[in-house]
Amino acid sequence: MAAKTTARFRTGFTLTVGTLLVIFYLLSLTAALEKAPTYDESLHLFAGYSHLKWGDFRVNPEHPPLAKALAALPLLVINIDTSGIPPLQRNVVQSAKDFGWVLAARFVLDNRGQQNLFLYPKLVMIGLAAVLGVFVFLWARELFGIAAGIIALALYCFDPNILAHSAIIHTDIPFTLCFFAGSYFYWRTAQRLTWGNLFGTSLFFALSAVVKFSFLVILPVWILLGILQVFSARPHQSQITSPELTYKPGQKMALQLVILGSALIAAYLSIWAAYGFRFDAFGGAIDQLRIGRLVTKESWLSVLAILNAKYFMLPEAWLYGLLDAIRASDRESYLLGQIYLHGTWLYFPVAFVVKTPFPTMVALLVAIVLVVRRRSPSQADLYLLLPAIIFFSLAVCSKFNIGLRHILPIYPFLFVWIGGTVAKVWASRSRTARWGVSLLGIWLLISTLRISPDYLAFFNELAGGPGSGHTILVDSNLDWGQDLKGLRNWMSDHGISRIQLAYFGTLDPAYYGIEADPLPGTLTVQSRPKLESTPAPSHIAISATYLKGLYLWNRDQYASFRQQKPVAIIGHSIWVFRLNP
Numbered sequence: 001m002a003a004k005t006t007a008r009f010r011t012g013f014t015l016t017v018g019t020l021l022v023i024f025y026l027l028s029l030t031a032a033l034e035k036a037p038t039y040d041e042s043l044h045l046f047a048g049y050s051h052l053k054w055g056d057f058r059v060n061p062e063h064p065p066l067a068k069a070l071a072a073l074p075l076l077v078i079n080i081d082t083s084g085i086p087p088l089q090r091n092v093v094q095s096a097k098d099f100g101w102v103l104a105a106r107f108v109l110d111n112r113g114q115q116n117l118f119l120y121p122k123l124v125m126i127g128l129a130a131v132l133g134v135f136v137f138l139w140a141r142e143l144f145g146i147a148a149g150i151i152a153l154a155l156y157c158f159d160p161n162i163l164a165h166s167a168i169i170h171t172d173i174p175f176t177l178c179f180f181a182g183s184y185f186y187w188r189t190a191q192r193l194t195w196g197n198l199f200g201t202s203l204f205f206a207l208s209a210v211v212k213f214s215f216l217v218i219l220p221v222w223i224l225l226g227i228l229q230v231f232s233a234r235p236h237q238s239q240i241t242s243p244e245l246t247y248k249p250g251q252k253m254a255l256q257l258v259i260l261g262s263a264l265i266a267a268y269l270s271i272w273a274a275y276g277f278r279f280d281a282f283g284g285a286i287d288q289l290r291i292g293r294l295v296t297k298e299s300w301l302s303v304l305a306i307l308n309a310k311y312f313m314l315p316e317a318w319l320y321g322l323l324d325a326i327r328a329s330d331r332e333s334y335l336l337g338q339i340y341l342h343g344t345w346l347y348f349p350v351a352f353v354v355k356t357p358f359p360t361m362v363a364l365l366v367a368i369v370l371v372v373r374r375r376s377p378s379q380a381d382l383y384l385l386l387p388a389i390i391f392f393s394l395a396v397c398s399k400f401n402i403g404l405r406h407i408l409p410i411y412p413f414l415f416v417w418i419g420g421t422v423a424k425v426w427a428s429r430s431r432t433a434r435w436g437v438s439l440l441g442i443w444l445l446i447s448t449l450r451i452s453p454d455y456l457a458f459f460n461e462l463a464g465g466p467g468s469g470h471t472i473l474v475d476s477n478l479d480w481g482q483d484l485k486g487l488r489n490w491m492s493d494h495g496i497s498r499i500q501l502a503y504f505g506t507l508d509p510a511y512y513g514i515e516a517d518p519l520p521g522t523l524t525v526q527s528r529p530k531l532e533s534t535p536a537p538s539h540i541a542i543s544a545t546y547l548k549g550l551y552l553w554n555r556d557q558y559a560s561f562r563q564q565k566p567v568a569i570i571g572h573s574i575w576v577f578r579l580n581p
Contacts (some may be wrong), residue, residue: 023159031453032167035482046071057317059100059466129166144420152419164455178208193238205263206270226256275315317339333401343399354463359440367421403476457572481505483571504543
């Protein structure tokens with residue numbers, strides 16, 4: 001009888017986990033089908049295709065190649081037109097990094113008849129996001145039990161920010177997966193060092209090194225956790241060396257060095273493997289990425305570049321990307337109605353408060369109160385909170401303030417921690433507590449379904465909802481070029497054949513058949529001869545980012561429209577006004 005009950009229980013929670021993941025996949029897929037590719041997706045897709053098809057790593061070197069190559073993998077088995085990108089451009093012109101944007105736009109526009117150009121790559125990205133969800137469940141279950149695992153997974157699956165980025169061809173979700181899964185296996189090595197746990201730790205750290213240059217943040221996180229492990233009273237067991245428990249700090253330190261050393265060696269090998277064990281970014285050309293122009297200010301970077309060119313320590317494109325990421329870490333940003341030329345420390349705290357679902361915020365506050373009352377954080381608290389706190393703190397100190405997506409890696413850690421807290425509250429059997437948990441769960445579900453498929457534009461009730469989001473944040477928090485398809489549909493529904501357009505995106509409007517007069521900010525690669533017989537557009541569409549003046553030479557380019565009432569707002573990101581009403 002007990003065996004039957006156990007079997008039913010396992011079947012029940014397996015179905016629950018499977019159902020949550022299926023719902024997550026469908027919600028992500030629906031958004032992918034209804035939304036246009038965001039600002040960076042054309043470039044990332046073309047870069048991944050060029051990595052796989054031509055072995056060319058000069059396009060988009062500011063990101064390592066793995067995530068882009070995985071996304072582009074399906075393109076190798078469908079009919080892709082590359083006639084608009086002649087060999088001369090592939091072999092020579094791309095040596096100027098910025099020209100990759102032009103080639104990417106041409107590549108996408110030439111293949112606009114291929115309906116699955118973006119869909120198949122997005123399916124790959126959603127798959128990676130689903131794998132991340134599995135790890136969220138696994139870690140929460142191992143720490144706090146099955147109920148906590150299901151709660152943590154539900155928080156993950158119905159979080160609008162996760163859903164917004166799950167289908168985007170970018171490095172944010174893949175890096176979050178590598179950081180979180182690697183930390184999960186690192187935690188397991190702290191309990192028991194086995195070949196499996198060591199392999200998992202090394203594998204995901206190695207993958208993170210070829211997904212995003214933010215992987216360097218993982219090292220101080222793990223080193224700090226390792227130091228705490230060394231000087232704690234908790235023993236360490238290594239089934240690799242001896243079945244006996246290890247209590248001495250020196251022995252535990254040696255085990256930590258083995259773990260970190262294995263991860264670093266694996267990362268070094270993966271970097272070379274990702275670039276085909278080749279130093280040159282493409283073929284045998286010399287100095288084609290012009291690393292020298294990136295290292296004119298910081299002397300230590302100059303030394304690193306010179307040594308690498310002499311001794312071939314790292315692939316040229318990987319080091320170029322790392323130096324470029326360091327050089328470009330200072331960007332202008334928009335926050336609460338003001339443009340900051342060099343960022344502000346308030347950016348990520350405000351972004352976290354206004355874009356995290358309110359029910360999740362409440363549950364997080366409850367978890368903080370409970371751990372403060374307990375006064376002594378557990379090992380689980382440390383392994384979940386320290387990575388989130390360190391990553392968030394480094395983001396706050398940075399000047400790269402362009403979107404919540406840059407602190408996306410903290411969320412899975414918080415979901416697991418909150419899942420454990422909510423499970424304990426539910427287990428208390430307090431009727432009030434259970435009603436509160438149920439109310440928050442329903443609230444989260446409703447708020448997520450209401451914003452569908454405009455997940456990228458989600459702002460919580462504290463911020464006034466997505467309708468008020470543009471007064472707080474723009475760029476990839478709200479307006480990342482995702483509503484070009486929605487604009488096309490609106491124009492069709494209202495019988496508008498041509499429009500003036502200031503569009504914050506890199507996809508040529510012609511991709512969706514939009515006849516537009518491009519205004520400052522709009523990028524196009526298809527020439528548009530002006531015909532005298534064509535009537536002047538009656539409407540103008542302006543992306544929220546440009547409406548606020550961000551990324552424009554003339555901040556007041558569209559200032560006259562800021563006080564006007566739009567005739568339509570497409571997906572909360574594109575504002576449409578009537579000209580000369």
